[in-house]
Amino acid sequence: MNLVEPIPVSGLSSSEIKMPAKNLTPSASPIEGAKLVSRDSRKTVGDIAAADPRMICRNVNVHYSDIHAIRDVSIEIGRNEVMAMIGPSGCGKSTFIRCLNRMNDTIAGCRISGEILLDGKNIYAKDVDVVPLRAQVGMVFQKPNPFPKSIYDNVAYGPRIHGLAEDKAELDEIVENSLIKAGLWTEVKDILNRPGTGLSGGQQQRLCIARAIAVSPEIILMDEPCSALDPIATAVIEDLMDELRKQYTIVIVTHSMQQAARVSQRTAYFHMGDLIEVGPTPVIFTRPRHQLTQDYITGRFG
Numbered sequence: 001m002n003l004v005e006p007i008p009v010s011g012l013s014s015s016e017i018k019m020p021a022k023n024l025t026p027s028a029s030p031i032e033g034a035k036l037v038s039r040d041s042r043k044t045v046g047d048i049a050a051a052d053p054r055m056i057c058r059n060v061n062v063h064y065s066d067i068h069a070i071r072d073v074s075i076e077i078g079r080n081e082v083m084a085m086i087g088p089s090g091c092g093k094s095t096f097i098r099c100l101n102r103m104n105d106t107i108a109g110c111r112i113s114g115e116i117l118l119d120g121k122n123i124y125a126k127d128v129d130v131v132p133l134r135a136q137v138g139m140v141f142q143k144p145n146p147f148p149k150s151i152y153d154n155v156a157y158g159p160r161i162h163g164l165a166e167d168k169a170e171l172d173e174i175v176e177n178s179l180i181k182a183g184l185w186t187e188v189k190d191i192l193n194r195p196g197t198g199l200s201g202g203q204q205q206r207l208c209i210a211r212a213i214a215v216s217p218e219i220i221l222m223d224e225p226c227s228a229l230d231p232i233a234t235a236v237i238e239d240l241m242d243e244l245r246k247q248y249t250i251v252i253v254t255h256s257m258q259q260a261a262r263v264s265q266r267t268a269y270f271h272m273g274d275l276i277e278v279g280p281t282p283v284i285f286t287r288p289r290h291q292l293t294q295d296y297i298t299g300r301f302g
Helices: 091-101 130-136 151-161 166-181 200-211 230-243 259-262 283-286 292-297
Strands: 053-064 069-077 082-086 110-118 137-140 219-223 249-253 266-271 274-280
Touching: 053 091, 053 166, 053 259, 069 091, 069 249, 069 274, 082 259, 091 219, 091 249, 091 266, 110 151, 130 137, 130 151, 151 200, 166 200, 200 230, 230 249, 230 259, 249 259, 249 283, 266 283, 266 292, 274 283, 274 292, 283 292
Parallel strands: 082 249, 082 266, 137 219, 219 249
Antiparallel strands: 053 069, 053 110, 266 274
């Protein structure tokens, strides 16, 4: 009997995953002849390396005062891929994703050690300016947070402060292109002067994505971007992610294993501050190597 509903994995046929098409929950022995790694082991299993790494993280530790929230996490995030980070509440996945553009700098008592390399440079080096870094590594939060400005000004705000447009015509082009990429242009092109806060929840989240795109990021971080949205709006955002990865690297934190299976190419499972397992998404959901990973995706805890 399945403990959770089947998880559809996009892009693979049932023959490719070598399991019945109607049962994508892990088997008791996911790798023939091999045992699952014990729950007591906290060493990362799977391949942390990406074929074409965009960001490289090595031995990342995060402390909140005396609390050791992230322990020795090493992982690579590949170019033009969607990487999903999953795990139970409080496991450290949101803390880790906020390290990738130094959002944790704003939290009193937070200390971060290790290396996070973007284009070969440690983003925690003393000479790194966090303002251009956060343009380079954009963030979309759990709850849509449009500025109390017009739709146009929400998207134009970043290019203005970063000096990305020389004149109004160039700014107009950036706004239009960003809204097109976010799948919102046809819905708002005639109401650009209306407040962004007047849009629906799904439209507001796409507006926030357009705002992140407008400053030409290389990586887009999404911290549970669909948790406050209805299923229809969620489907639109998921389709958008698949389109955006052609130009950007995307890292998404999600509590929905179904969503992780639908949108990502690689998945990382976190547990109590440790990175337990990393691998191609179909492998994580059908042939996990660690007992804790199997416990989580079959609903034994979470």
